[in-house]
Amino acid sequence: MKNTSYTSLLSIIVLFGALLPASSLAQNRPDTLSYKCFEAFHYTPMGRRWASDTTTLASNRFRLNGKEEQPLPGGLFTMFSNPLVDYGARFFDPATARWLSPDPLSGKYPGIAPYAFCAGDPVNFVDPDGNRPIYSTEGILLGTDDNGLQGDAIIMDAQNFKQGMSPDLAAKYDLGISALSDAALVRFNKSYSSLSQRPDWDGYLTLSEANKWYRNGSGKPLFVSLEKLDLSNLSLEGKTVGQNFLVNMFKDSDNTNDALVHGVITLKMYPDRTVRAFSGTYKFYMKPWTKENFKRNIATIGGEIVAGQGRKYEINIYGSKIIP
Numbered sequence: 039m040k041n042t043s044y045t046s047l048l049s050i051i052v053l054f055g056a057l058l059p060a061s062s063l064a065q066n067r068p069d070t071l072s073y074k075c076f077e078a079f080h081y082t083p084m085g086r087r088w089a090s091d092t093t094t095l096a097s098n099r100f101r102l103n104g105k106e107e108q109p110l111p112g113g114l115f116t117m118f119s120n121p122l123v124d125y126g127a128r129f130f131d132p133a134t135a136r137w138l139s140p141d142p143l144s145g146k147y148p149g150i151a152p153y154a155f156c157a158g159d160p161v162n163f164v165d166p167d168g169n170r171p172i173y174s175t176e177g178i179l180l181g182t183d184d185n186g187l188q189g190d191a192i193i194m195d196a197q198n199f200k201q202g203m204s205p206d207l208a209a210k211y212d213l214g215i216s217a218l219s220d221a222a223l224v225r226f227n228k229s230y231s232s233l234s235q236r237p238d239w240d241g242y243l244t245l246s247e248a249n250k251w252y253r254n255g256s257g258k259p260l261f262v263s264l265e266k267l268d269l270s271n272l273s274l275e276g277k278t279v280g281q282n283f284l285v286n287m288f289k290d291s292d293n294t295n296d297a298l299v300h301g302v303i304t305l306k307m308y309p310d311r312t313v314r315a316f317s318g319t320y321k322f323y324m325k326p327w328t329k330e331n332f333k334r335n336i337a338t339i340g341g342e343i344v345a346g347q348g349r350k351y352e353i354n355i356y357g358s359k360i361i362p
Contacts, residue, residue: 085132177225183208202356242266248299252348259352264315264359268293281307314358321350
């Protein structure tokens with residue numbers, strides 16, 4: 039490599055932990071760039087550091103896979119040590135090639151060991167940090183994986199999509215942005231750039247937001263997180279794994295907003311006291327005017343008056359929740 043004067047520098051992390059200064063692509067052709075290597079490490083297949091070609095940069099802690107290293111107890115943090123690697127959801131110890139805690143999403147996948155990585159198949163799968171909006175090759179929002187709207191978008195054939203699909207499976211079907219035609223790319227950019235303005239961006243829906251979407255959402259679905267719903271009064275007594283059961287939010291939740299927005303939801307029981315939810319519909323409908331339904335129907339009439347004229351829509355509830 040030859041030394042070159044640069045008008046601007048950009049530090050980038052590349053495979054195997056090399057930190058390089060790159061000249062501005064706006065002023066240089068990529069095929070004529072020259073680089074000076076400031077830092078490079080060699081790793082075993084499982085991430086243990088075994089050699090260093092250059093002097094380390096004390097200010098750089100983002101090395102293996104671009105993840106942040108955390109000092110070992112006692113302040114050890116040198117080129118000869120192997121600090122823990124922070125993957126966000128859990129820490130990885132490259133010295134032993136082990137995770138220090140189970141996958142926080144392991145309750146959703148009872149058939150996969152809680153200390154596994156990429157479902158035991160890292161060649162074909164990646165382990166994204168979730169939160170993926172999923173679009174069709176026409177640039178139309180299909181829904182989300184099991185973690186919501188925030189994050190990098192996935193493009194896939196609509197026939198492969200299933201709402202709430204696992205992040206690993208969604209990543210497997212990802213075709214990339216190049217799969218979009220020019221017209222589809224315009225639709226995608228318009229939708230994707232406006233996701234943060236949606237009422238379900240944060241995975242939670244207030245009554246005011248639900249009513250506004252009822253009036254102005256054109257019947258399009260919303261996506262909320264089960265983890266953010268209050269189920270503090272829910273009892274799993276008598277419930278068995280695989281069983282579907284109804285939950286009256288007015289009884290099983292201490293949150294009035296959740297009760298008014300969701301009313302009654304359907305849950306399914308999984309191992310380790312984990313539950314998942316089916317989608318519901320936000321609408322105002324009357325039940326027979328029996329003694330049991332009288333108060334409920336009066337509340338429904340009042341709710342529709344407050345909401346105003348609108349169109350019913352589906353509320354997809356993603357994720358899982360452990361019930362104490």
